[in-house]
Amino acid sequence: xxxxxxxxxxxxxxxxxxxxxxxxxxxxxxxxxxxxxxxxxxxxxxxxxxxxxxxxxxxxxxxxxxxxxxxxxxxxxxxxxxxxxxxxxxxxxxxxxxxxxxxxxxxxxxxxxxxxxxxxxxxxxxxxxxxxxxxxxxxxxxxxxxxxxxxxx
Amino acid sequence: xxxxxxxxxxxxxxxxxxxxxxxxxxxxxxxxxxxxxxxxxxxxxxxxxxxxxxxxxxxxxxxxxxxxxxxxxxxxxxxxxxxxxxxxxxxxxxxxxxxxxxxxxxxxxxxxxxxxxxxxxxxxxxxxxxxxxxxxxxxxxxxxxxxxxxxxx
Numbered sequence: 001x002x003x004x005x006x007x008x009x010x011x012x013x014x015x016x017x018x019x020x021x022x023x024x025x026x027x028x029x030x031x032x033x034x035x036x037x038x039x040x041x042x043x044x045x046x047x048x049x050x051x052x053x054x055x056x057x058x059x060x061x062x063x064x065x066x067x068x069x070x071x072x073x074x075x076x077x078x079x080x081x082x083x084x085x086x087x088x089x090x091x092x093x094x095x096x097x098x099x100x101x102x103x104x105x106x107x108x109x110x111x112x113x114x115x116x117x118x119x120x121x122x123x124x125x126x127x128x129x130x131x132x133x134x135x136x137x138x139x140x141x142x143x144x145x146x147x148x149x150x151x152x153x
Numbered sequence: 154x155x156x157x158x159x160x161x162x163x164x165x166x167x168x169x170x171x172x173x174x175x176x177x178x179x180x181x182x183x184x185x186x187x188x189x190x191x192x193x194x195x196x197x198x199x200x201x202x203x204x205x206x207x208x209x210x211x212x213x214x215x216x217x218x219x220x221x222x223x224x225x226x227x228x229x230x231x232x233x234x235x236x237x238x239x240x241x242x243x244x245x246x247x248x249x250x251x252x253x254x255x256x257x258x259x260x261x262x263x264x265x266x267x268x269x270x271x272x273x274x275x276x277x278x279x280x281x282x283x284x285x286x287x288x289x290x291x292x293x294x295x296x297x298x299x300x301x302x303x304x305x306x
Contacts, residue, residue, distance in 0.1 A: 043229055046286065076192060133199065137275070
């Protein structure tokens with residue numbers, strides 16, 4: 001696995017990234033794909049949203065159980081978006097604003113500046129929201145009276 | 154990157170996996186997570202859907218441009234779900250039917266039996282379908298009169 005590009009985002013430190021119940025991810029930035037891979041972006045501009053698969057490159061350990069910012073109880077790492085994963089892979093849905101050659105201008109970033117990108121895929125369709133159950137997160141939101149988390153969070 | 158588990162699916166050959174416009178992914182199977190990682194699945198059963206990040210382990214080359222089964226024109230690899238990616242990573246949304254210890258029984262598989270799993274994440278929310286534009290795929294569907302692709306395809 002080698003980076004296909006890097007994220008240019010306004011976030012220099014994880015403390016700057018909105019987290020927890022009702023956190024809004026609307027930061028703008030750029031997915032800088034390697035120039036030699038630009039041909040792979042052909043026709044990507046027709047899609048409104050993209051999946052970005054990336055590396056938590058500044059995450060230094062693994063924790064199978066952890067207490068996320070949105071709750072006061074621990075949950076399994078595969079039931080959360082914790083960075084302390086067996087494979088430090090992140091997944092974010094972004095809105096594609098425009099393409100300039102090998103640069104994709106996007107909205108909805110929640111990654112640090114300089115984050116390595118492993119893959120970009122078109123977002124084709126979602127699960128109807130009425131079919132989605134969100135386990136512990138729904139309970140935590142009810143307890144706190146927080147708004148539901150936004151798409152991609 | 155090491156597998157956190159393996160897919161048990163009915164598909165032994167890529168020719169058996171439904172592809173192209175209107176393909177339905179409703180195959181049942183199991184995500185067998187490594188027993189030593191079972192603690193990481195704590196509370197996952199509360200979620201109706203999961204993202205599965207996996208490896209196209211039988212994909213042998215990279216093609217920056219390719220013609221997908223749903224169209225007769227070539228598109229960039231980052232605008233398709235082609236297996237011939239710079240990093241051979243796949244992403245599938247599955248419905249979680251039930252958990253049995255370190256085994257997740259799921260519906261909606263489109264991976265070959267034995268596929269290595271890199272990560273499992275909870276599906277929290279999608280982009281409202283009315284906001285999603287799907288570029289070349291919409292055009293191809295219109296031309297063929299096919300049904301829109303189902304979630305996760």
